[in-house]
Amino acid sequence: MPSHLQVAPEQLPGFLRGLPKAELHIHIEGSLEPELIFALAARNRVSLPYASVDELRAAYAFSDLQSFLDIYYAGASVLLTEQDFFELGWAYLLRAKADNILHTELFFDPQTHTARGVPIAYVIDGLRRAGDLAEAELGIKVELILCFLRHLDEADAFKTLEAATRHIGKFVGVGLDSAERGNPPEKFERVFKVARMMDLRLVAHAGEEGPPAYIWSALDVLGVERIDHGVRALEDPALVQRLLKDQIPLTVCPLSNIKLRVFDTLAKHNLRALLEAGLVVTINSDDPAYFGGYLNQNYVDTFAALGLEARHAVTLADHSFRASFASAAQKSAYTERLQAYCAGWMK
Numbered sequence: 001m002p003s004h005l006q007v008a009p010e011q012l013p014g015f016l017r018g019l020p021k022a023e024l025h026i027h028i029e030g031s032l033e034p035e036l037i038f039a040l041a042a043r044n045r046v047s048l049p050y051a052s053v054d055e056l057r058a059a060y061a062f063s064d065l066q067s068f069l070d071i072y073y074a075g076a077s078v079l080l081t082e083q084d085f086f087e088l089g090w091a092y093l094l095r096a097k098a099d100n101i102l103h104t105e106l107f108f109d110p111q112t113h114t115a116r117g118v119p120i121a122y123v124i125d126g127l128r129r130a131g132d133l134a135e136a137e138l139g140i141k142v143e144l145i146l147c148f149l150r151h152l153d154e155a156d157a158f159k160t161l162e163a164a165t166r167h168i169g170k171f172v173g174v175g176l177d178s179a180e181r182g183n184p185p186e187k188f189e190r191v192f193k194v195a196r197m198m199d200l201r202l203v204a205h206a207g208e209e210g211p212p213a214y215i216w217s218a219l220d221v222l223g224v225e226r227i228d229h230g231v232r233a234l235e236d237p238a239l240v241q242r243l244l245k246d247q248i249p250l251t252v253c254p255l256s257n258i259k260l261r262v263f264d265t266l267a268k269h270n271l272r273a274l275l276e277a278g279l280v281v282t283i284n285s286d287d288p289a290y291f292g293g294y295l296n297q298n299y300v301d302t303f304a305a306l307g308l309e310a311r312h313a314v315t316l317a318d319h320s321f322r323a324s325f326a327s328a329a330q331k332s333a334y335t336e337r338l339q340a341y342c343a344g345w346m347k
């Protein structure tokens with residue numbers, strides 16, 4: 001008889017936690033925990049409009065993406081030195097290790113920092129130092145993806161790309177984030193064209209709050225290889241066909257979608273429908289310090305709410321490696337780790 005995965009319902013959280021996986025959609029500034037915000041504020045003599053960690057956490061009640069972004073950019077204002085960015089990155093990577101993440105691609109928002117006079121070198125070098133240390137000491141492969149803030153203009157994005165050219169080799173690609181509605185991908189067509197000429201990998205947030213038309217233009221105008229979120233794709237059957245044809249991955253963030261009211265509850269999330277449509281969906285944490293959980297929490301809570309099973313988890317983990325910007329050799333090594341893990345659960 002062929003062996004197959006045997007994971008009893010009460011064993012499922014343990015199976016999910018131990019699963020080797022990649023995380024492809026995590027804003028490193030969104031992993032800044034209130035405790036670290038207060039510690040850095042004290043060290044850097046930055047004043048905060050909150051009296052305590054508890055008061056800050058109590059403000060984490062969001063009505064939509066913009067209401068979150070206002071607090072998220074305020075939180076990032078305590079980051080000033082290269083060491084701050086190193087500590088931010090390292091704190092996340094320790095969490096990643098605990099979640100059995102083998103490979104992670106970290107988004108960072110340089111404009112949030114350069115607008116305050118922080119040199120882009122501090123941002124990139126601090127995060128790269130954390131990434132290199134994690135590769136050496138934790139066995140986690142770390143890539144960086146520079147994101148442009150889409151509420152700012154094209155000229156600011158070009159200035160940022162230009163400043164980053166001295167750091168080529170330290171980041172693998174560029175992305176597009178911040179306030180989606182009213183800031184369609186085509187606003188950055190020329191910036192992405194230059195990034196592509198620089199051999200950078202391309203991703204963009206689309207279809208989180210914005211319409212399916214933004215997913216189309218992220219693909220057709222920007223030429224991105226992955227869509228961040230993309231949950232609104234299901235509103236457009238022709239778009240689903242396109243995503244299937246080109247095997248475009250969607251980096252879905254379930255807990256984020258609940259906190260930012262994209263879906264009312266986790267039980268109403270369309271992750272199962274996306275999987276059943278055959279799409280290359282992955283699970284990610286987005287801004288874990290703000291949305292109530294790191295990657296494993298996203299897996300465990302989503303599986304419980306949607307009644308997903310171990311086989312779905314293997315598909316999601318496999319997608320996370322396939323959708324990554326790892327080399328072909330790295331991808332096979334990750335897949336082997338996944339297969340070895342599953343072999344331990346075969347009966």
Ligand code: ADE
Binds near residue numbers: 027030065178256286
């Ligand atoms: N920046 C950080 N988190 C984001 C999200 N969920 N959407 C757009 N921009 C972001």
Ligand code: ZN
Binds near residue numbers: 025027177205228286
């Ligand atoms: Zn995001």
